[in-house]
Amino acid sequence: xxxxxxxxxxxxxxxxxxxxxxxxxxxxxxxxxxxxxxxxxxxxxxxxxxxxxxxxxxxxxxxxxxxxxxxxxxxxxxxxxxxxxxxxxxxxxxxxxxxxxxxxxxxxxxxxxxxxxxxxxxxxxxxxxxxxxxxxxxxxxxxxxxxxxxxxxxxxxxxxxxxxxxxxxxxxxxxxxxxxxxxxxxxxxxxxxxxxxxxxxxxxxxxxxxxxxxxxxxxxxxxxxxxxxxxxxxxxxxxxxxxxxxxxxxxxxxxxxxxxxxxxxxxxxxxxxxxxxxxxxxxxxxxxxxxxxxxxxxxxxxxxxxxxxxxxxxxxxxxxxxxxxxxxxxxxxxxxxxxxxxxxxxxxxxxxxxxxxxxxxxxxxxxxxxxxxxxxxxxxxxxxxxxxxxxxxxxxxxxxxxxxxxxxxxxxxxxxxxxx
Numbered sequence: 001x002x003x004x005x006x007x008x009x010x011x012x013x014x015x016x017x018x019x020x021x022x023x024x025x026x027x028x029x030x031x032x033x034x035x036x037x038x039x040x041x042x043x044x045x046x047x048x049x050x051x052x053x054x055x056x057x058x059x060x061x062x063x064x065x066x067x068x069x070x071x072x073x074x075x076x077x078x079x080x081x082x083x084x085x086x087x088x089x090x091x092x093x094x095x096x097x098x099x100x101x102x103x104x105x106x107x108x109x110x111x112x113x114x115x116x117x118x119x120x121x122x123x124x125x126x127x128x129x130x131x132x133x134x135x136x137x138x139x140x141x142x143x144x145x146x147x148x149x150x151x152x153x154x155x156x157x158x159x160x161x162x163x164x165x166x167x168x169x170x171x172x173x174x175x176x177x178x179x180x181x182x183x184x185x186x187x188x189x190x191x192x193x194x195x196x197x198x199x200x201x202x203x204x205x206x207x208x209x210x211x212x213x214x215x216x217x218x219x220x221x222x223x224x225x226x227x228x229x230x231x232x233x234x235x236x237x238x239x240x241x242x243x244x245x246x247x248x249x250x251x252x253x254x255x256x257x258x259x260x261x262x263x264x265x266x267x268x269x270x271x272x273x274x275x276x277x278x279x280x281x282x283x284x285x286x287x288x289x290x291x292x293x294x295x296x297x298x299x300x301x302x303x304x305x306x307x308x309x310x311x312x313x314x315x316x317x318x319x320x321x322x323x324x325x326x327x328x329x330x331x332x333x334x335x336x337x338x339x340x341x342x343x344x345x346x347x348x349x350x351x352x353x354x355x356x357x358x359x360x361x362x363x364x365x366x367x368x369x370x371x372x373x374x375x376x377x378x379x380x381x382x383x384x385x386x387x388x389x390x391x392x393x394x395x396x397x398x399x400x401x402x403x404x405x406x407x408x409x410x411x412x413x414x415x416x417x418x419x420x
Contacts, residue, residue, distance in 0.1 A: 245288070
């Protein structure tokens with residue numbers, strides 16, 4: 001086979017690995033060890049787990065004579081793959097002071113060198129199978145780049161002096177576009193991934209689905225609009241809330257989005273660039289599904305179905321534009337000191353009211369990699385779009401994110417929909 005094909009595949013691999021290293025280049029060993037809640041994984045764990053993924057699913061089966069770095073790492077850094085074996089409890093990842101951050105980086109170097117040998121073109125391999133696994137592994141590591149960004153934000157938010165994760169430019173105020181509604185006719189439409197290139201298994205199969213007529217807001221809900229909801233008693237008006245959401249409000253003391261803090265009557269928000277005054281024009285973010293649903297009820301609207309969102313995105317409606325989230329989250333493909341950036345449909349993940357479930361005719365892949373998505377299709381809701389932390393290659397009409405309804409630490413907001 002042409003050496004250029006192997007070289008191209010290794011470039012894809014090495015590119016994502018370099019971007020991960022760039023993200024953490026300014027972190028201390030202490031930064032990389034802390035776990036502040038069960039949903040947050042330490043940076044060090046992300047670095048090790050993504051490396052373990054390459055070792056477990058690519059190198060062991062496809063590089064003859066490969067020597068794993070440490071047998072213990074299969075237990076420490078397996079995330080949820082039952083078919084691979086037992087694993088360390090997720091809520092206790094922050095207890096792992098060993099291996100050190102330095103040894104995790106050495107582990108990454110060991111695996112990188114082995115992957116370079118595998119993709120040198122000097123070995124007899126099932127190239128099609130290896131190529132598919134490399135593409136999945138790259139997308140997997142990109143997902144962990146996004147998680148790494150969201151997780152370190154939660155970690156640093158616990159510091160009393162609101163430190164920056166990455167240097168950022170001077171804060172500038174956003175301009176809020178006027179909200180308008182874009183109507184879509186009832187009809188039988190096709191959904192799911194159909195283009196060339198990589199996609200996750202939960203984005204398909206392509207299928208048809210009937211939608212009634214609906215309208216979608218031209219932009220996400222802003223901080224200023226959410227402040228009006230709060231001032232109107234949004235967090236103290238039970239009829240606006242789903243039962244579980246109302247219980248969460250009362251049990252957890254929710255009174256504002258995560259990372260919002262009030263001092264002397266003014267609201268501030270902890271960002272990756274430290275604490276900043278809440279920008280009324282920026283999209284509201286770090287909302288749970290319950291908060292998004294309550295706001296939509298208060299606004300006399302609703303959350304969109306995920307296929308409504310996909311229809312609008314697939315049409316590339318120019319009125320449904322980009323909006324900057326000034327949180328200074330570094331794009332994993334860019335320098336960590338770059339500012340936030342625009343994304344299709346707003347720069348925040350947008351909650352939909354669709355439960356996360358399988359599309360018609362969906363079947364998970366054979367083997368342990370089949371556990372990647374399918375087994376989580378219960379008790380979660382779909383988000384669409386992408387955020388200021390999402391790798392650009394993941395932002396497409398068919399991409400489906402999913403989280404439990406009480407999750408707030410992701411860059412999650414909402415866009416309103418209504419029946420017409």
